[in-house]
Amino acid sequence: MPTITVIEHNGQDHTIEVQSGISLMENVLSNSVPGIDADCGGACACGTCHCFIAEDWSELAGTADPMEESMLGMRPDRTETSRLSCQIQVSDAMDGMVIRLPEYQM
Protein backbone atom coordinates (compact mmCIF):
# COMPACT_ATOMS: atom_id res chain seq x y z
CA MET A 1 0.00 0.00 0.00
CA PRO A 2 1.25 3.50 -0.78
CA THR A 3 1.78 5.86 2.12
CA ILE A 4 1.16 9.58 2.50
CA THR A 5 2.43 11.87 5.25
CA VAL A 6 -0.12 14.22 6.76
CA ILE A 7 1.22 17.05 8.92
CA GLU A 8 -1.17 18.70 11.33
CA HIS A 9 -0.99 22.43 11.87
CA ASN A 10 0.76 21.90 15.19
CA GLY A 11 3.52 19.97 13.43
CA GLN A 12 2.42 16.51 14.46
CA ASP A 13 2.95 14.19 11.50
CA HIS A 14 1.22 10.96 10.58
CA THR A 15 2.35 8.58 7.89
CA ILE A 16 -0.75 6.74 6.76
CA GLU A 17 -1.32 3.83 4.46
CA VAL A 18 -3.71 4.95 1.76
CA GLN A 19 -6.10 3.23 -0.55
CA SER A 20 -5.92 4.18 -4.22
CA GLY A 21 -9.10 5.08 -6.08
CA ILE A 22 -10.77 6.89 -3.22
CA SER A 23 -10.30 10.49 -2.21
CA LEU A 24 -7.53 11.89 -0.08
CA MET A 25 -10.19 13.23 2.29
CA GLU A 26 -11.64 9.76 2.88
CA ASN A 27 -8.18 8.35 3.43
CA VAL A 28 -7.30 10.97 6.03
CA LEU A 29 -10.60 10.47 7.84
CA SER A 30 -10.42 6.70 7.86
CA ASN A 31 -6.99 6.96 9.47
CA SER A 32 -8.44 9.21 12.20
CA VAL A 33 -6.03 12.06 11.60
CA PRO A 34 -7.66 15.19 13.08
CA GLY A 35 -7.94 18.42 11.09
CA ILE A 36 -10.30 17.58 8.25
CA ASP A 37 -14.03 18.11 8.85
CA ALA A 38 -15.57 17.29 5.45
CA ASP A 39 -19.02 18.55 6.38
CA CYS A 40 -20.50 17.94 2.94
CA GLY A 41 -19.11 14.42 2.66
CA GLY A 42 -17.08 15.07 -0.47
CA ALA A 43 -19.49 17.04 -2.67
CA CYS A 44 -17.08 19.95 -3.14
CA ALA A 45 -19.69 22.09 -1.43
CA CYS A 46 -18.37 23.01 2.03
CA GLY A 47 -14.63 23.70 1.85
CA THR A 48 -13.94 22.01 5.20
CA CYS A 49 -11.52 19.43 3.80
CA HIS A 50 -8.93 22.06 2.91
CA CYS A 51 -5.27 21.01 2.82
CA PHE A 52 -1.95 22.19 1.42
CA ILE A 53 -0.02 19.98 -0.98
CA ALA A 54 3.77 20.00 -0.52
CA GLU A 55 5.39 21.75 -3.50
CA ASP A 56 6.91 18.75 -5.26
CA TRP A 57 3.61 16.95 -5.31
CA SER A 58 1.26 19.58 -6.62
CA GLU A 59 1.59 18.49 -10.22
CA LEU A 60 0.65 14.93 -9.41
CA ALA A 61 -2.28 16.09 -7.29
CA GLY A 62 -3.60 17.99 -10.31
CA THR A 63 -5.33 21.34 -10.45
CA ALA A 64 -8.61 22.50 -9.00
CA ASP A 65 -11.56 22.62 -11.39
CA PRO A 66 -13.72 25.78 -11.48
CA MET A 67 -16.12 24.55 -8.80
CA GLU A 68 -13.30 23.65 -6.40
CA GLU A 69 -11.66 26.94 -7.27
CA SER A 70 -14.76 28.87 -6.24
CA MET A 71 -14.96 27.03 -2.92
CA LEU A 72 -11.24 27.57 -2.27
CA GLY A 73 -11.75 31.25 -3.01
CA MET A 74 -13.79 31.60 0.19
CA ARG A 75 -10.95 30.37 2.41
CA PRO A 76 -9.25 33.17 4.34
CA ASP A 77 -6.09 31.02 4.63
CA ARG A 78 -5.92 29.95 1.00
CA THR A 79 -2.45 29.67 -0.60
CA GLU A 80 -1.03 28.61 -3.98
CA THR A 81 -0.85 25.02 -2.78
CA SER A 82 -4.39 24.87 -1.38
CA ARG A 83 -6.64 22.02 -2.46
CA LEU A 84 -9.83 20.43 -1.26
CA SER A 85 -8.83 16.93 -0.29
CA CYS A 86 -12.17 15.44 -1.34
CA GLN A 87 -11.35 16.41 -4.92
CA ILE A 88 -8.07 14.49 -5.08
CA GLN A 89 -8.25 10.84 -6.05
CA VAL A 90 -5.39 8.95 -4.47
CA SER A 91 -3.28 6.89 -6.88
CA ASP A 92 -0.33 4.57 -6.37
CA ALA A 93 1.91 7.24 -7.87
CA MET A 94 1.24 9.38 -4.82
CA ASP A 95 3.30 7.06 -2.65
CA GLY A 96 5.39 9.31 -0.39
CA MET A 97 3.31 12.45 -0.92
CA VAL A 98 3.28 15.06 1.86
CA ILE A 99 0.30 17.28 2.75
CA ARG A 100 -0.22 19.84 5.47
CA LEU A 101 -3.45 20.64 7.27
CA PRO A 102 -4.61 24.20 8.00
CA GLU A 103 -5.06 25.72 11.44
CA TYR A 104 -8.83 25.51 11.15
CA GLN A 105 -11.61 24.48 8.81
CA MET A 106 -14.64 26.71 8.26
Added chain:
Amino acid sequence: MNQPQQLPDPLTAPLEQIDFSDPRLLEQDAWRPYFARLREEDPVHYQAESPFGPFWSITRFDDIVAVDSNYEVFSSEPTIIIGDLTDDMRVEQFIAMDPPKHDVQRRAAQPVVAPQNLAQMEPLIRSRVVEILDNLPVGETFNWVDDVSINLTTQMLATLFDFPFEERSKLTYWSDMATGSPEIAGGDTSPEERIPALMDCLETFTRIWHERKGRDDGGFELISLLQRDPNTADLVDRPMEFLGNIILLIVGGNDTTRNSATAGILALNQNPAEYDKLRANHGLIPGMVSEIIRWQTPLAHMRRTAKHDVIFQGKQIKQGDKVVMWYLSGNRDESAIDNADSFIIDRANPRHHISFGFGIHRCMGNRLAEMQLRILWEEIMRRFSHVEVVGEPERVKSNFVRGYTSLPVRVHPL
Protein backbone atom coordinates in the same frame (compact mmCIF):
# COMPACT_ATOMS: atom_id res chain seq x y z
CA MET B 1 -53.87 31.37 -4.54
CA ASN B 2 -55.53 32.79 -1.47
CA GLN B 3 -54.63 30.98 1.68
CA PRO B 4 -57.68 29.03 2.87
CA GLN B 5 -58.87 29.21 6.47
CA GLN B 6 -57.63 25.75 7.28
CA LEU B 7 -54.54 23.94 6.12
CA PRO B 8 -55.43 21.21 3.58
CA ASP B 9 -55.10 17.58 4.61
CA PRO B 10 -51.44 16.71 4.09
CA LEU B 11 -52.04 13.14 3.03
CA THR B 12 -55.12 13.35 0.83
CA ALA B 13 -55.25 16.85 -0.65
CA PRO B 14 -54.14 17.01 -4.31
CA LEU B 15 -50.58 18.38 -4.39
CA GLU B 16 -51.68 21.34 -6.48
CA GLN B 17 -53.95 22.45 -3.65
CA ILE B 18 -51.16 22.64 -1.12
CA ASP B 19 -49.36 25.92 -0.68
CA PHE B 20 -45.86 25.07 0.50
CA SER B 21 -45.13 28.73 1.15
CA ASP B 22 -47.95 29.05 3.71
CA PRO B 23 -46.27 30.49 6.83
CA ARG B 24 -48.71 28.58 9.01
CA LEU B 25 -46.92 25.34 8.14
CA LEU B 26 -44.13 26.50 10.43
CA GLU B 27 -46.26 28.51 12.82
CA GLN B 28 -48.39 25.46 13.60
CA ASP B 29 -45.46 23.05 13.30
CA ALA B 30 -47.52 21.18 10.72
CA TRP B 31 -44.93 20.99 7.92
CA ARG B 32 -43.54 17.46 8.35
CA PRO B 33 -46.13 15.35 6.48
CA TYR B 34 -46.44 17.92 3.70
CA PHE B 35 -42.76 17.85 2.87
CA ALA B 36 -42.47 14.11 3.47
CA ARG B 37 -45.10 13.71 0.79
CA LEU B 38 -43.26 15.94 -1.67
CA ARG B 39 -39.98 14.09 -1.11
CA GLU B 40 -41.78 10.88 -1.88
CA GLU B 41 -44.16 11.87 -4.67
CA ASP B 42 -42.71 14.87 -6.43
CA PRO B 43 -39.34 15.92 -5.00
CA VAL B 44 -38.83 18.67 -7.57
CA HIS B 45 -42.26 20.24 -7.48
CA TYR B 46 -43.77 23.12 -9.42
CA GLN B 47 -46.39 25.18 -7.63
CA ALA B 48 -48.22 27.34 -10.16
CA GLU B 49 -49.85 29.72 -7.70
CA SER B 50 -48.93 31.15 -4.34
CA PRO B 51 -49.10 34.56 -2.64
CA PHE B 52 -45.49 34.90 -3.82
CA GLY B 53 -46.13 33.76 -7.38
CA PRO B 54 -45.16 30.43 -8.92
CA PHE B 55 -42.10 28.58 -7.62
CA TRP B 56 -40.28 25.25 -7.62
CA SER B 57 -39.76 23.32 -4.40
CA ILE B 58 -36.55 21.29 -4.10
CA THR B 59 -36.99 18.87 -1.22
CA ARG B 60 -34.30 16.15 -1.27
CA PHE B 61 -30.90 16.56 0.34
CA ASP B 62 -28.78 15.75 -2.70
CA ASP B 63 -30.87 17.89 -5.03
CA ILE B 64 -30.52 20.82 -2.66
CA VAL B 65 -26.75 20.40 -2.60
CA ALA B 66 -26.76 20.32 -6.41
CA VAL B 67 -28.81 23.51 -6.74
CA ASP B 68 -26.91 25.29 -3.96
CA SER B 69 -23.57 24.43 -5.62
CA ASN B 70 -24.56 25.56 -9.08
CA TYR B 71 -24.46 29.34 -8.97
CA GLU B 72 -23.93 29.48 -12.75
CA VAL B 73 -27.51 28.36 -13.30
CA PHE B 74 -29.18 29.12 -9.99
CA SER B 75 -28.58 32.75 -9.18
CA SER B 76 -28.87 34.37 -5.75
CA GLU B 77 -29.89 37.63 -7.37
CA PRO B 78 -32.08 39.55 -6.82
CA THR B 79 -32.99 37.91 -3.52
CA ILE B 80 -32.74 34.64 -1.60
CA ILE B 81 -36.13 34.40 0.01
CA ILE B 82 -39.35 33.34 -1.57
CA GLY B 83 -40.95 36.80 -1.62
CA ASP B 84 -39.60 39.51 -3.86
CA LEU B 85 -38.08 42.69 -2.55
CA THR B 86 -40.38 45.59 -1.97
CA ASP B 87 -39.37 48.46 -4.22
CA ASP B 88 -39.15 51.05 -1.49
CA MET B 89 -36.27 49.36 0.32
CA ARG B 90 -33.76 47.68 -1.92
CA VAL B 91 -30.97 46.62 0.37
CA GLU B 92 -28.02 44.90 -1.25
CA GLN B 93 -26.23 42.07 0.51
CA PHE B 94 -23.67 39.53 -0.57
CA ILE B 95 -25.91 36.64 0.36
CA ALA B 96 -27.99 37.91 -2.58
CA MET B 97 -25.11 38.43 -5.02
CA ASP B 98 -23.40 36.16 -7.50
CA PRO B 99 -19.67 36.00 -8.19
CA PRO B 100 -17.54 37.98 -8.62
CA LYS B 101 -19.13 40.65 -6.41
CA HIS B 102 -20.23 38.13 -3.80
CA ASP B 103 -16.74 36.70 -3.46
CA VAL B 104 -15.08 40.07 -3.02
CA GLN B 105 -17.42 41.14 -0.24
CA ARG B 106 -17.52 37.84 1.54
CA ARG B 107 -13.75 37.58 1.57
CA ALA B 108 -13.60 40.94 3.30
CA ALA B 109 -16.00 39.93 6.06
CA GLN B 110 -15.03 36.29 6.55
CA PRO B 111 -11.79 36.65 8.56
CA VAL B 112 -13.65 38.12 11.53
CA VAL B 113 -15.39 34.81 12.12
CA ALA B 114 -12.41 32.58 11.44
CA PRO B 115 -11.93 30.08 14.27
CA GLN B 116 -8.68 31.60 15.58
CA ASN B 117 -10.49 34.91 16.21
CA LEU B 118 -13.38 33.07 17.73
CA ALA B 119 -11.03 31.45 20.19
CA GLN B 120 -10.03 34.92 21.36
CA MET B 121 -13.65 35.85 21.87
CA GLU B 122 -14.51 32.70 23.79
CA PRO B 123 -13.74 33.93 27.32
CA LEU B 124 -15.84 37.06 26.85
CA ILE B 125 -18.72 35.10 25.41
CA ARG B 126 -18.50 32.58 28.22
CA SER B 127 -18.59 35.29 30.86
CA ARG B 128 -21.76 36.68 29.32
CA VAL B 129 -23.38 33.26 29.20
CA VAL B 130 -22.47 32.67 32.84
CA GLU B 131 -24.00 35.96 33.87
CA ILE B 132 -27.23 35.27 32.05
CA LEU B 133 -27.59 31.77 33.49
CA ASP B 134 -26.67 32.83 37.02
CA ASN B 135 -29.44 35.41 37.00
CA LEU B 136 -32.27 33.10 35.98
CA PRO B 137 -35.17 32.99 38.45
CA VAL B 138 -34.93 29.58 40.12
CA GLY B 139 -38.33 28.28 41.24
CA GLU B 140 -40.29 30.41 38.79
CA THR B 141 -41.66 29.80 35.31
CA PHE B 142 -40.10 32.10 32.74
CA ASN B 143 -39.82 32.45 28.97
CA TRP B 144 -36.55 30.89 27.80
CA VAL B 145 -36.80 32.75 24.49
CA ASP B 146 -36.65 36.21 26.08
CA ASP B 147 -34.51 35.56 29.11
CA VAL B 148 -31.86 33.38 27.52
CA SER B 149 -32.01 33.02 23.74
CA ILE B 150 -32.67 36.62 22.75
CA ASN B 151 -30.63 38.07 25.58
CA LEU B 152 -27.65 35.90 24.70
CA THR B 153 -27.62 36.38 20.94
CA THR B 154 -28.12 40.11 21.28
CA GLN B 155 -25.09 40.34 23.56
CA MET B 156 -23.16 38.24 21.08
CA LEU B 157 -24.00 40.60 18.25
CA ALA B 158 -23.11 43.66 20.27
CA THR B 159 -19.73 42.04 20.89
CA LEU B 160 -19.19 41.24 17.24
CA PHE B 161 -19.80 44.85 16.16
CA ASP B 162 -18.58 46.44 19.39
CA PHE B 163 -22.01 48.07 19.37
CA PRO B 164 -22.95 50.35 22.32
CA PHE B 165 -23.91 47.74 24.89
CA GLU B 166 -26.82 49.65 26.48
CA GLU B 167 -28.49 50.05 23.08
CA ARG B 168 -28.05 46.46 22.04
CA SER B 169 -31.76 45.57 21.99
CA LYS B 170 -32.01 47.70 18.84
CA LEU B 171 -30.05 45.02 17.01
CA THR B 172 -32.71 42.43 17.69
CA TYR B 173 -35.45 44.86 16.74
CA TRP B 174 -33.81 45.65 13.41
CA SER B 175 -33.33 41.99 12.70
CA ASP B 176 -37.02 41.33 13.31
CA MET B 177 -37.94 44.24 11.08
CA ALA B 178 -35.71 43.02 8.28
CA THR B 179 -37.22 39.53 8.16
CA GLY B 180 -40.79 40.03 9.29
CA SER B 181 -42.70 41.52 6.37
CA PRO B 182 -45.57 39.62 4.73
CA GLU B 183 -44.36 40.09 1.16
CA ILE B 184 -40.95 38.75 2.08
CA ALA B 185 -41.67 35.72 4.20
CA GLY B 186 -45.28 35.83 5.24
CA GLY B 187 -44.83 37.60 8.61
CA ASP B 188 -46.86 40.46 10.02
CA THR B 189 -44.61 43.53 10.04
CA SER B 190 -45.96 46.57 8.20
CA PRO B 191 -43.87 48.75 5.88
CA GLU B 192 -44.79 51.74 8.07
CA GLU B 193 -42.85 50.19 10.89
CA ARG B 194 -40.21 48.42 8.88
CA ILE B 195 -38.79 51.18 6.72
CA PRO B 196 -38.17 53.74 9.48
CA ALA B 197 -36.58 50.97 11.54
CA LEU B 198 -34.18 50.07 8.76
CA MET B 199 -33.37 53.74 8.17
CA ASP B 200 -32.58 54.08 11.87
CA CYS B 201 -30.29 51.06 11.55
CA LEU B 202 -28.51 52.66 8.62
CA GLU B 203 -28.09 55.99 10.39
CA THR B 204 -26.83 54.40 13.57
CA PHE B 205 -24.24 52.29 11.81
CA THR B 206 -23.17 55.16 9.59
CA ARG B 207 -22.47 57.18 12.72
CA ILE B 208 -20.57 54.29 14.30
CA TRP B 209 -18.58 53.84 11.10
CA HIS B 210 -17.41 57.46 11.10
CA GLU B 211 -16.62 57.50 14.81
CA ARG B 212 -14.61 54.35 14.49
CA LYS B 213 -12.82 55.59 11.40
CA GLY B 214 -11.62 58.53 13.46
CA ARG B 215 -10.43 56.21 16.21
CA ASP B 216 -8.51 53.90 13.86
CA ASP B 217 -7.20 51.73 16.69
CA GLY B 218 -6.72 48.51 14.74
CA GLY B 219 -9.70 46.93 16.48
CA PHE B 220 -10.82 43.48 15.52
CA GLU B 221 -14.58 43.86 15.32
CA LEU B 222 -16.54 43.77 12.13
CA ILE B 223 -16.74 47.46 11.32
CA SER B 224 -12.99 48.00 11.62
CA LEU B 225 -12.36 44.94 9.50
CA LEU B 226 -14.60 46.21 6.76
CA GLN B 227 -12.85 49.57 6.90
CA ARG B 228 -9.40 48.05 6.62
CA ASP B 229 -10.16 45.92 3.59
CA PRO B 230 -9.63 47.90 0.35
CA ASN B 231 -12.70 46.28 -1.22
CA THR B 232 -15.05 47.52 1.45
CA ALA B 233 -13.21 50.59 2.76
CA ASP B 234 -15.75 52.90 1.12
CA LEU B 235 -18.79 50.73 1.80
CA VAL B 236 -20.40 53.48 3.85
CA ASP B 237 -20.66 55.57 0.66
CA ARG B 238 -22.96 52.97 -0.86
CA PRO B 239 -25.77 53.13 1.72
CA MET B 240 -28.01 50.34 0.45
CA GLU B 241 -25.08 47.97 0.18
CA PHE B 242 -23.74 49.04 3.56
CA LEU B 243 -27.14 48.54 5.17
CA GLY B 244 -27.54 45.23 3.39
CA ASN B 245 -24.29 43.85 4.75
CA ILE B 246 -24.99 45.05 8.26
CA ILE B 247 -28.47 43.54 8.17
CA LEU B 248 -27.01 40.33 6.82
CA LEU B 249 -24.64 40.02 9.74
CA ILE B 250 -27.33 40.95 12.25
CA VAL B 251 -29.96 38.61 10.86
CA GLY B 252 -27.42 35.89 10.13
CA GLY B 253 -26.20 35.86 13.70
CA ASN B 254 -29.48 36.61 15.42
CA ASP B 255 -32.59 34.63 14.57
CA THR B 256 -30.67 31.54 13.72
CA THR B 257 -28.60 31.24 16.88
CA ARG B 258 -31.49 32.45 19.01
CA ASN B 259 -33.82 29.77 17.76
CA SER B 260 -31.18 27.07 18.06
CA ALA B 261 -30.68 28.11 21.69
CA THR B 262 -34.38 27.48 22.28
CA ALA B 263 -34.56 24.38 20.11
CA GLY B 264 -32.03 22.49 22.22
CA ILE B 265 -34.19 22.82 25.32
CA LEU B 266 -37.29 21.68 23.49
CA ALA B 267 -35.58 18.78 21.74
CA LEU B 268 -34.06 17.40 24.95
CA ASN B 269 -37.38 17.65 26.78
CA GLN B 270 -39.10 15.78 23.98
CA ASN B 271 -36.35 13.16 24.01
CA PRO B 272 -35.61 12.36 27.67
CA ALA B 273 -33.32 9.45 26.81
CA GLU B 274 -31.07 11.85 24.89
CA TYR B 275 -31.09 14.22 27.86
CA ASP B 276 -29.90 11.31 30.02
CA LYS B 277 -27.10 10.55 27.58
CA LEU B 278 -26.00 14.16 27.82
CA ARG B 279 -26.14 14.17 31.63
CA ALA B 280 -23.91 11.11 31.63
CA ASN B 281 -21.41 12.56 29.17
CA HIS B 282 -20.89 16.27 28.62
CA GLY B 283 -18.36 15.39 25.93
CA LEU B 284 -21.34 14.89 23.64
CA ILE B 285 -22.02 18.63 23.57
CA PRO B 286 -20.19 19.54 20.30
CA GLY B 287 -21.95 16.81 18.34
CA MET B 288 -25.24 17.63 20.02
CA VAL B 289 -24.93 21.25 18.94
CA SER B 290 -24.75 20.18 15.29
CA GLU B 291 -27.72 17.88 15.83
CA ILE B 292 -29.73 20.73 17.37
CA ILE B 293 -28.96 22.90 14.35
CA ARG B 294 -30.04 20.12 12.02
CA TRP B 295 -33.17 19.27 13.97
CA GLN B 296 -34.23 22.89 14.15
CA THR B 297 -33.19 24.07 10.67
CA PRO B 298 -33.44 27.73 11.75
CA LEU B 299 -33.75 28.92 8.15
CA ALA B 300 -36.39 26.84 6.42
CA HIS B 301 -35.38 27.72 2.89
CA MET B 302 -33.15 29.67 0.55
CA ARG B 303 -34.31 30.67 -2.89
CA ARG B 304 -32.54 30.88 -6.22
CA THR B 305 -33.65 32.20 -9.61
CA ALA B 306 -32.90 30.24 -12.79
CA LYS B 307 -30.59 32.21 -15.09
CA HIS B 308 -31.58 30.15 -18.10
CA ASP B 309 -33.72 27.17 -19.03
CA VAL B 310 -32.45 23.95 -17.50
CA ILE B 311 -33.63 20.38 -17.11
CA PHE B 312 -33.26 19.38 -13.48
CA GLN B 313 -34.20 15.85 -12.37
CA GLY B 314 -36.29 15.53 -15.50
CA LYS B 315 -38.20 18.76 -14.91
CA GLN B 316 -38.06 21.73 -17.25
CA ILE B 317 -37.13 24.78 -15.20
CA LYS B 318 -37.48 28.00 -17.18
CA GLN B 319 -35.34 31.08 -17.13
CA GLY B 320 -36.57 33.41 -14.40
CA ASP B 321 -38.31 30.69 -12.37
CA LYS B 322 -38.02 30.84 -8.60
CA VAL B 323 -36.35 27.76 -7.17
CA VAL B 324 -36.82 27.22 -3.45
CA MET B 325 -34.46 24.87 -1.61
CA TRP B 326 -36.32 23.58 1.44
CA TYR B 327 -33.50 22.93 3.91
CA LEU B 328 -36.15 21.91 6.39
CA SER B 329 -37.06 19.03 4.13
CA GLY B 330 -33.48 18.14 3.16
CA ASN B 331 -32.68 17.65 6.83
CA ARG B 332 -35.46 15.06 7.10
CA ASP B 333 -34.42 13.14 3.99
CA GLU B 334 -33.85 9.51 4.97
CA SER B 335 -31.72 8.88 1.90
CA ALA B 336 -29.08 11.26 3.30
CA ILE B 337 -29.59 11.03 7.07
CA ASP B 338 -30.50 7.90 9.04
CA ASN B 339 -33.54 8.25 11.28
CA ALA B 340 -33.84 11.77 10.03
CA ASP B 341 -36.93 12.57 12.09
CA SER B 342 -35.25 11.56 15.33
CA PHE B 343 -33.16 13.76 17.57
CA ILE B 344 -29.98 11.80 18.31
CA ILE B 345 -27.18 13.64 20.07
CA ASP B 346 -24.38 11.19 19.34
CA ARG B 347 -24.63 10.76 15.59
CA ALA B 348 -21.50 9.48 13.83
CA ASN B 349 -21.40 12.38 11.39
CA PRO B 350 -23.36 15.21 13.00
CA ARG B 351 -22.14 18.02 10.74
CA HIS B 352 -23.55 16.31 7.70
CA HIS B 353 -26.72 18.42 7.70
CA ILE B 354 -28.03 21.10 5.41
CA SER B 355 -28.97 23.90 7.86
CA PHE B 356 -25.96 26.00 6.84
CA GLY B 357 -26.51 25.47 3.14
CA PHE B 358 -23.71 24.42 0.79
CA GLY B 359 -21.66 25.95 -2.00
CA ILE B 360 -20.21 29.43 -2.13
CA HIS B 361 -22.97 30.91 0.05
CA ARG B 362 -22.60 28.33 2.79
CA CYS B 363 -23.09 30.05 6.11
CA MET B 364 -20.15 32.25 6.91
CA GLY B 365 -20.92 32.21 10.64
CA ASN B 366 -21.25 28.47 11.08
CA ARG B 367 -18.31 28.01 13.42
CA LEU B 368 -19.35 31.05 15.42
CA ALA B 369 -22.86 29.69 15.84
CA GLU B 370 -21.52 26.31 16.90
CA MET B 371 -19.18 27.90 19.42
CA GLN B 372 -21.91 30.02 21.01
CA LEU B 373 -24.19 27.05 21.40
CA ARG B 374 -21.40 24.85 22.70
CA ILE B 375 -20.56 27.37 25.42
CA LEU B 376 -24.22 27.79 26.29
CA TRP B 377 -24.64 24.04 26.78
CA GLU B 378 -21.40 23.63 28.71
CA GLU B 379 -22.57 26.25 31.18
CA ILE B 380 -26.15 24.95 31.36
CA MET B 381 -24.88 21.48 32.25
CA ARG B 382 -22.63 22.93 34.92
CA ARG B 383 -25.63 24.47 36.68
CA PHE B 384 -28.85 22.66 36.01
CA SER B 385 -29.87 19.03 36.23
CA HIS B 386 -32.93 19.89 34.16
CA VAL B 387 -34.26 22.81 32.20
CA GLU B 388 -37.85 21.70 32.22
CA VAL B 389 -40.34 22.75 29.57
CA VAL B 390 -43.62 23.43 31.38
CA GLY B 391 -45.88 24.58 28.53
CA GLU B 392 -46.30 24.59 24.79
CA PRO B 393 -43.90 26.61 22.63
CA GLU B 394 -45.24 29.39 20.44
CA ARG B 395 -43.74 29.63 16.99
CA VAL B 396 -42.86 32.36 14.52
CA LYS B 397 -45.23 32.94 11.61
CA SER B 398 -42.92 32.82 8.60
CA ASN B 399 -41.94 30.53 5.77
CA PHE B 400 -38.30 31.50 6.18
CA VAL B 401 -37.36 31.81 9.84
CA ARG B 402 -38.20 28.68 11.77
CA GLY B 403 -38.31 29.83 15.35
CA TYR B 404 -40.04 30.44 18.64
CA THR B 405 -41.63 33.41 20.32
CA SER B 406 -41.99 31.68 23.65
CA LEU B 407 -41.05 28.57 25.56
CA PRO B 408 -42.08 28.45 29.23
CA VAL B 409 -39.51 26.66 31.40
CA ARG B 410 -38.35 26.13 34.96
CA VAL B 411 -34.73 25.48 35.86
CA HIS B 412 -33.64 22.88 38.39
CA PRO B 413 -30.18 23.57 39.83
CA LEU B 414 -27.80 20.63 40.34
